[in-house]
Amino acid sequence: MADPLSSELLGYDSGARVLLVNADDFGMRPSVDLGILDALDHGIVRSTSAMTVCPGSRSALEALSRRPGTAVGVHLSLVRDRPADDWRPNAGVDRVRFSSTTRDACSCSPDGPSCSAPPG
Structure with missing residues (x-):
């Protein structure tokens, strides 16, 4: 038997056409x-994905706590958009662990992780 469609998981029948609108980059x-x-x-957005490494994430998540019906996912952020962005793990840098492949391209300092594009 085939896996259920996303629309079916949301309670619609298999023939329903459903538009899912998610707002990315919250925080x-x-x-x-x-x-x-x-x-x-006020719009058609019904879910968002939170960037927890950004300085505004705490206030963003507090705002979401007042909207308990909002679906929230995690936006995995491995690099920052601009060098001036102050993005770092919420956990202390000493508690952040990288995989062996990521460790080759990234390093941690008291100022936060620093990553460059992998060679190749």
Whole structure:
């Protein structure tokens, strides 16, 4: 038997056409967060993905705690957009572990992880 379609998992029949609208990058910047919150409250957005390594993630997640019906996923962020971005793990840098392949391209310091593109 085939795996169920996403629409079926959401309670629709297999022939239903469903548009899923997710707002990415929640927690990245205050302006992004305001737009996402507005779209959650007044638009067609029904879910978001949180970037927990960004400085605004704490306030973003606090805002989501007042919206318990909102579906939230985790946005895996391994690199930052710009060198000036202050993105780092919420755990202390001494508690962050990298896989052997990531360790070759990344290093941790008290200022946070620093990653470069892998060779090749």
